[in-house]
Amino acid sequence: MSGKTYDAIIVGGGHNGLTTAAYLAKAGLDVVVVEKNAFVGGAAVSLELHQGWVYSNCSYVCSMMRQSIHRDLDLTRHGLILVPYLGTVNFGDDGQTLIDYPNEEAAHLELKRHSPHDADSMHRFQADLGRYAQFIRKTLLRTPPDPTSIRPRDIRELLFLGKQIWSLGEREMYEYVRFFTMSAADFLEDYFENDLIKAAMASPGIIGTALGVYSPGSAYILLHHVMGDVDGNIGAWGLARGGMGAISEAIASAAREHGAEIRTDAGVAQILVKEGKAAGVALENGDELSARIVVSNLDAKRTFTRVMDKKDLPPGIYEKAKNFKIRGSSGKVNIALDGLPRFTGVPDNRYINRGGQGFTGSLETMERAYDCWKHGRWSEDPFVESVIPSAWDPTVAPPGKHWMSNFVQYCPPRLAEGPWTPEERDAFGQAVVDKIERYSPGFKDLIVHMEIRTPHELEQEVGLTEGNIFQGELTIDQLLFNRPFPGYAQYRMPVRNLYMCGSSTHPGGGVSSACGANAAREILMDLKRPNTVPEDDFYDE
């Protein structure tokens, strides 16, 4: 118990909260991060759950980390190196393979093998994707405008966004509406005829989302997942050496270096509000900390309906939080392996064997998996996106041994019969293993240890409500100036001195540090301190 008043308490030590802490501390603020787990990172963690094997047991790859933040916080010096991994193999229902070679000519030949038409059309698709990604990327490290306000700042920002859209040219503005509103499957119809190619292109559209490839809005999710870049390679994904925890640890290290305090095993029971203003937190162990401002890294639903007293909220806010859509749809099966699995149809190509695997099937397979979710069941024939980080990263498994990260759609937050039980969870894990075995006979024999996570586990350990990995659906009603609620999309929350810095704010999910940085910028503005948050910089400008 201390009688001291911090400048800021950050509730939750996820990567965004750590980022906010780093920038506030850099500006000279007295900051403390309180985290319920024994480790920081939230969903960007590395855990040695089986001796010798280190799992990135939630998020597993990174492409959206803002390069300017990486450089500005000197994260490399603090231990972070992000390296792109080469190529992914997509598997069809019948075992056909579509390999995403890292070389343009090779990738073209591979597509041509499946469909010469689609190989040609891919150029147009990539140009279109690139065009739309460019626009979105420019908005990531910026605070959204409030379209209902006439403040000069909001009008300037609206004009900035308007100018970016206008520069697309008339036809492309309308095409952009298509991308923003259509289903991934329908959108891809205009480019491709081959089902495996369509399925492979569409699959990023369902990651972490309670939508199917045929649901309007899944094309945007697709964009969200391919607009990242690693050193200018747009669409590339990277592995963090040491696992995703290396990202969080590096940011935490930078934050500490700037003077931030980080307390683990310090879960928050309640955010305290005095005279209508956020004034501190009460920890689960009974301690109380007071601060001038409180910044929540928890999701919007959890913040307002779990750790705040309803009476402390202005009218309507509790309902808004209740209505905030944050449905879990994903599972994760992390598997320690005795050796490198081989996949039928994939040659012993040392580069491709270090890449990722997409157990994609077909558009119909993915959509039927979504139907299961609607019925409150896990998918028997799920979509699985996998990567074997140890094939590249020597720090996460003993030499010659491996671990495989398997991200699964779909997995409901609750089953039709009731909450998840350990038996059901294990049956779900088995379904995933069975699916992989289909493409890799003998896979089961390599399994040394398995961690099976349903939305239930994600919620319990990470604090993601209902296990939604983005801290809220990425649908238009909850994006940009609607995120988390219209009118409160600029990191300031309805209660004075309360802010939000996690993925429930713009720009949404992904390990990017953008939410945390944007929140820090707003906070420093309010506290009339000089801004320490850098601007984004782009390769294609």
Next chain:
Amino acid sequence: MNTVDPYAGERLKKTPFYPRAKVLNIRDAWAAWNGYKFAEYYYDAEYEYFCVRNQCATYDICPMQKYLIRGRDAEAMLNRMVTRDISKLKLNRVTYVLWCTDEGRMVDDGTIFKLASDEFMLTCGSSCIAWLRMSAYGFDDVSVYDITDDFAALSLQGPTSCAVLKKMGLEGIETAKPFDIQRFPFHSDTLMVSRTGFTGDLGYELWIRPGLALEMWDELYAAGEDYGIQPFGEAATNMTRLEAGFIMPDMEFNEALKTIHFEHDQTPFELNLGWLVDFNKPHFNGRSALLKEKEKGPKYTLTRLDIEGNKPAEESYLYSDKGCKKEIGYVTSAMWSPAVKANIALAMVRTDCLKGDIWAEIYYAKELRQYHKVARCTVKDKPFWAPARARATPPPDY
């Protein structure tokens, strides 16, 4: 088979002429074109360039994309797609065409061969099957086939090329006018020869079934032994086409369907290809947009420049003043032309500045030191290289 190459899926494909090219590519200088392994040069780029200008040389155009468009509606479909009126194209003739988006932005250029009244071959440098299919939609009777791998094709260019073909036994080849197609029996098959090329000189393109490609090469090279025949690669091609004033994608223009930024692609008028746009044709893709552009005039025009000095103006900015204050364009391709002995370039220049002074800001290095020069440019009306023999029928022997 146990020795499956695990990298087979990634390796570049080889053309039917590869066995011969491999032996002759002493420098192991390879590049890639449309997924094929393809020579950058074989021995020495400038030497190969002079073979083209002085004797004759062969260029492997197997990787060039070739499409067969067949059906009652084939001509209608192509005529809607390209800006030129190909209803005027006669049987066994070839024509150079370009095609645009609805907004009049250039998708690509290529050639159309009329093989029969309902059968055309379209060739172009990059794949085009998706656009062709989109263009064919709605016609009752037209089919599009990718025949890139069904034809082995070799370009033979240079002043002795006709003589070599005569020596090879192609009787009557000297009667072929520019853009004519002729056919000759060859072994069990037919050798198709078009008087076409990308060098601005006398030259032919030879089209044969892949199974007979090596036979054709061997007979050609046997015939050409006394005429200085030599293979040439990408480097020499680029030099010769620039002298001839021909445009290349990713240099003079961006293919519209692959362009990300608004209007970073080009219109035919900007590329000085307005002569390929036939407004007498009532309808073709991009017509309304191009009509507007013609009336307004293009903001930029592709221009041939002769530049003082001998430092090539690669990637140079162009200015209307020697002080480099007012920027009026940029160089798209540049080289020192050994045959013409001129410092030449193709450049995008503001149309309203064509009549005035044009200066190029050239950077070059001498033993790692950077130098900077502002050179005067002169607009050239005619191509740098257009010898009479390129159009003569019958062509001379050398």
Next chain:
Amino acid sequence: MLVLESADTVGGLAGSREFHDGFNVPVAHSVNHFSQKIANDLDLAKHGFPASGKSLPAIGLSADGSHVVVQGNQVLGVDTSDAEAFPRFMAQMQRFATALKPFWLKTIPRAAPGKLLDMATFARIGLKLRLLGKEEMREFMRIATLPARDLVDEKFEDERLKAMLCWDGLIGSKMAPRSPNNAILPMLYRMSGGCAGEPCQLIEALHASARAAGAEIRTGATVDRVLVRADQEGLRAHGVILAGGEQIEADRVISSADPQTTFIRLVGIEHLEIQFTNRIRRLRSDGQVAKLHLALSGLPEFTGLNQPNGRMLIAPEMDAIEFAFDHAKYGECTTSPVMEIVIPSLADSSLAPEGQHVLSAHVMYAPYRLKGGWSDAACETLRENAIDTIARYAPGIRELIKHSELLTPADLERRYHLTGGHWHHTEYALDQLLMMRPTYEAAQYSTPLPGLYLCGAGCHPGGDLTGGPGHNAAQEILR
């Protein structure tokens, strides 16, 4: 002014058809929001429309007879909390609908340089919403793209009520309660108010009004092609040629056929540009509604209903709609269809012989692209499933059936020259609305082919019987 109609009577999907001796029915079985302004402009009251002017109550049926009834802004048969929440919800939606209403009768400008003045239209929409108040505008921004299910889950508890509300947004479209983005705008469009009544009366009134204004209307005249002149000026539409070979010259050709029929079949793509053609080709126009018509020897008795004189919905919960849709996604037809039933002969006794009745039902989801096609067997299976479903709510109905017919989207396509059998000509989706309907070069009623215009549901503001597209097209042409 000459109107050419292929069928023997006018009206299209709203025109009445004798499907069995003495029994008549239109495919569209209710008019809910025909524009009052247009009705006034065309003096439709004088010609007999609307007769009653009242909208039918919507009845969400329960098998046990405890139904939910929605009439205007009131709901009966639900818990107090829902009953109280309903008028508040409807009032808010009404406010949004009213703010958007003027734009259904306006041409939507293109977002192009040189059109900045036109773009004031968008500023006006923004202003109207802003004038509702900051909170209301924010709420609109939030709900505009919500799935119908999410919206109604926020406000209500009763499953039948929620299903009914979702239904009104999605009927006729290829979507289900969970589908994002495209649910709310159609809902608001349908709440924009106007005249309600019988489709047959509407068609007769419009017909009479047009004739009175001097229009010549020919039925049994099927247009085969649009005549296009090609010369150095370019292309120009200058008339049509009928199926029999007769050529008719005209300064302008205005098509109310769907865009794909108009451009691909009637005009011919050889007169159009490649990317434009592709944008038309890729319009999503797969109809999902089958039409069930029953000729009944008497009035059917629905358990718990005094009189079946409303729009009766068989959709006991949102999942019933959702799971029926899930089959259609794969080109399959559900065995548990959901449906909207009307007995139009109650309001208009001329539709059936004395004492006998017509039952008209919209049955979902019957995908246009059924795997294996709509064979007679497939048709019969759906028809019988639909009747079985109705029988659960109106036991004994089978004994009353003198004749039954099911029109699948394939049938609608054939009979009405309607691509995909789609009610709205093409999907009511955000990327196919406003200045993108059907595509930006044809969204203001003129088309890239000089002399050719569009005026049907394939343009802004879209489908349903509102008169909007026709009115807007006329305004543009006259300008």
